Amino acid sequence: NAGVTQTPKFRVLKTGQSMTLLCAQDMNHEYMYWYRQDPGMGLRLIHYSVGEGTTAKGEVPDGYNVSRLKKQNFLLGLESAAPSQTSVYFCASNRDGTGELFFGEGSRLTVL
């Protein structure tokens, strides 16, 4: 009964390095989201997807790219990491765009 799984859970990068965060859900949900959480800022939406092969920008998309090649996976990429991208990243999924979002446990990223 995994739900939403994020990998890796922790990562330290140097400025300018690239990396990809992977989100996998086993609930057959159509909608998936990437949020970042910073102290005093709540959760802010980076990108989202309404189905396999689709992606759209959220509130804070700059510096990030996403892909949804398979329905169960949603990847978040940082091409050239910056210290401002130090944050906790949460992936979430939703069955049909209504109701509850199910969240993963988060991925803590530090950019030095």
Added chain:
Amino acid sequence: QKEVEQDPGPLSVPEGAIVSLNCTYSNSAFQYFMWYRQYSRKGPELLMYTYSSGNKEDGRFTAQVDKSSKYISLFIRDSQPSDSATYLCAINAGGTSYGKLTFGQGTILTVHP
């Protein structure tokens, strides 16, 4: 002005106290109102979900929505140390918003024995 403003706290209360958590929002198109609870180093989990003005009860928790004032509240009765967490209000515009949630900043609650 942020679309959703939440009293930031932090709040520290003794066990058994009644806790009141509050958010205001600016967009009258918002239709669905939720409260998420987030334990330290965990993802948020849905606590309460409502879509109409009025009160909704679930055990010790009551969610209150006043659409005319654009104000939502969460009350916790007989608070317990296990209620210590960050509480996030979240709002969904419905329709073509594709389930996107707009969150408040979160309130850190500590209930001490």
